[in-house]
Amino acid sequence: MRHILQIANSAPFWIFASIIVGIVVFQALIFLWIAKKSAPDAGLSDKEVTTAIRAGFISSIGPSFGIVIVLVSLIALIGSPITLMRIGIIGSAATESSAAAIGASSFGTELGASDFPVEALSAIVWTMFLGGTGWLLFVMLFTKSMGKTQEKIQKSNPKIMANVALAAMLGAFAYLASEQMVTSFNHTIAGILALVSMISMMMLADKRNISWLKEWALGFALVIGMATGYISTFII
Amino acid sequence: MSYTTDNTVEMTAPQTEAAEKNTIDIFYKRSHFWGRFTLLVLIIMCFAPPLYMSFILDAHPGWGVIAAGLVGYASFIGIMWVLEPITYYPTLGVAGTYLAFLTGNIANMCLPCSSAAQKAVNAEPGSTKAEVAGVFGIAVASLTNIAVLVVMVIGGTYLITLIPPYIEGAFNFVLPSIFGAVLGQFAYKTPQYGVIALVIGMIILFSPIFSLIKIALCVALTITAILFMEKKKGNI
Numbered sequence: 118m119r120h121i122l123q124i125a126n127s128a129p130f131w132i133f134a135s136i137i138v139g140i141v142v143f144q145a146l147i148f149l150w151i152a153k154k155s156a157p158d159a160g161l162s163d164k165e166v167t168t169a170i171r172a173g174f175i176s177s178i179g180p181s182f183g184i185v186i187v188l189v190s191l192i193a194l195i196g197s198p199i200t201l202m203r204i205g206i207i208g209s210a211a212t213e214s215s216a217a218a219i220g221a222s223s224f225g226t227e228l229g230a231s232d233f234p235v236e237a238l239s240a241i242v243w244t245m246f247l248g249g250t251g252w253l254l255f256v257m258l259f260t261k262s263m264g265k266t267q268e269k270i271q272k273s274n275p276k277i278m279a280n281v282a283l284a285a286m287l288g289a290f291a292y293l294a295s296e297q298m299v300t301s302f303n304h305t306i307a308g309i310l311a312l313v314s315m316i317s318m319m320m321l322a323d324k325r326n327i328s329w330l331k332e333w334a335l336g337f338a339l340v341i342g343m344a345t346g347y348i349s350t351f352i353i
Numbered sequence: 354m355s356y357t358t359d360n361t362v363e364m365t366a367p368q369t370e371a372a373e374k375n376t377i378d379i380f381y382k383r384s385h386f387w388g389r390f391t392l393l394v395l396i397i398m399c400f401a402p403p404l405y406m407s408f409i410l411d412a413h414p415g416w417g418v419i420a421a422g423l424v425g426y427a428s429f430i431g432i433m434w435v436l437e438p439i440t441y442y443p444t445l446g447v448a449g450t451y452l453a454f455l456t457g458n459i460a461n462m463c464l465p466c467s468s469a470a471q472k473a474v475n476a477e478p479g480s481t482k483a484e485v486a487g488v489f490g491i492a493v494a495s496l497t498n499i500a501v502l503v504v505m506v507i508g509g510t511y512l513i514t515l516i517p518p519y520i521e522g523a524f525n526f527v528l529p530s531i532f533g534a535v536l537g538q539f540a541y542k543t544p545q546y547g548v549i550a551l552v553i554g555m556i557i558l559f560s561p562i563f564s565l566i567k568i569a570l571c572v573a574l575t576i577t578a579i580l581f582m583e584k585k586k587g588n589i
Contacts, residue, residue: 124410129409151488152489154379158380173490173497181501199402201506240422256438260450267442285440285442286539296558342530343530
């Protein structure tokens with residue numbers, strides 16, 4: 118196992134990881150520029166641009182630390198750079214853990230096994246990196262056609278698109294929230310408290326016209342949900 | 354004289370309209386170009402680590418093992434390559450799709466940050482304003498995530514031991530909190546649709562269906578239900 122980690126943490130993997138980090142940073146900066154250029158035409162004032170950026174920043178802190186904490190468990194198995202490339206960026210914990218497990222089993226071993234040859238790590242790397250290109254290829258090739266379909270719907274009836282966007286968000290998060298909340302009673306408490314506090318903050322922000330609260334709402338709701346979920350573990 | 358002035362007045366109206374359409378068209382054109390370009394570079398880059406392991410480190414696991422791993426992975430998760438981009442497209446839009454699928458962690462980071470930015474500037478779901486605001490949210494989230502990851506991964510296990518146990522315990526509840534909060538954010542203006550989505554989500558969660566298509570099914574059914582109700586109300 119130590120031998121494996123020496124390879125997985127060697128300089129070439131750090132170089133690969135730096136290049137991938139570089140691509141993601143470059144893309145984020147390019148899209149910030151694209152959005153900034155088109156902001157006035159999309160009806161966003163300079164002040165609203167700052168607001169949107171601040172809301173994105175505040176809301177991303179909780180999720181980012183959530184990702185780091187999940188990532189720690191895999192660093193011990195496949196080393197820092199591969200974990201950084203696959204879970205931190207590109208994929209997510211769920212898909213990449215299954216890719217790692219499938220890759221290892223196709224070599225006839227399992228993650229963390231005492232007898233774990235370099236070739237098994239290689240099998241995992243192949244499965245993770247090539248398996249992950251599926252999403253990238255589909256998005257690269259077909260986002261344009263999805264955009265054209267949207268344009269057609271928008272032209273025939275703009276209200277349909279607004280409802281589809283709202284319904285898609287509600288459907289996805291209703292499912293994700295349900296799935297999490299049935300895990301344990303504490304998860305249910307965390308989810309419900311986050312939901313209720315979010316609704317209260319949004320109503321308060323609308324009623325009193327407190328625009329900063331909308332920027333902070335997701336961050337606050339996260340802290341409230343996580344704190345009550347954790348505290349409830351001492352009671353139940 | 355009067356003939357020419359009339360003529361110019363008539364000419365300017367469609368011209369400004371065309372110019373307005375063009376600037377948003379430029380937004381899409383730039384998004385497609387840079388989105389596809391960055392994805393292509395990333396796809397090419399994804400071949401580097403596996404090729405390096407097989408042919409430079411000489412740790413080739415054998416094509417049979419690689420094929421078995423990829424087929425195993427594709428048969429298990431391959432449907433998500435297509436379903437996920439389509440499911441999240443209505444919320445992410447063109448630019449958001451390019452950003453989110455490159456930077457990963459879509460449900461637990463990109464979508465929440467996109468929606469937080471949209472809500473902070475009071476953008477209607479599905480509108481161009483929402484799409485551009487969402488780009489700011491996701492791009493900033495992507496940069497924050499990378500900054501947090503790089504610091505934590507380079508700082509290594511040492512920084513992670515600095516996180517007190519109660520914070521780590523609270524982070525067990527980060528996912529139900531994120532998902533509950535985002536659900537609340539979208540449900541508060543149309544609570545009955547939120548309830549409908551939750552009911553559909555719960556039914557699908559406990560139905561004996563292949564688990565990976567559940568979320569797409571929930572989105573499809575919620576869209577159908579909401580469009581049907583809006584149509585019945587005569588709104589669309």
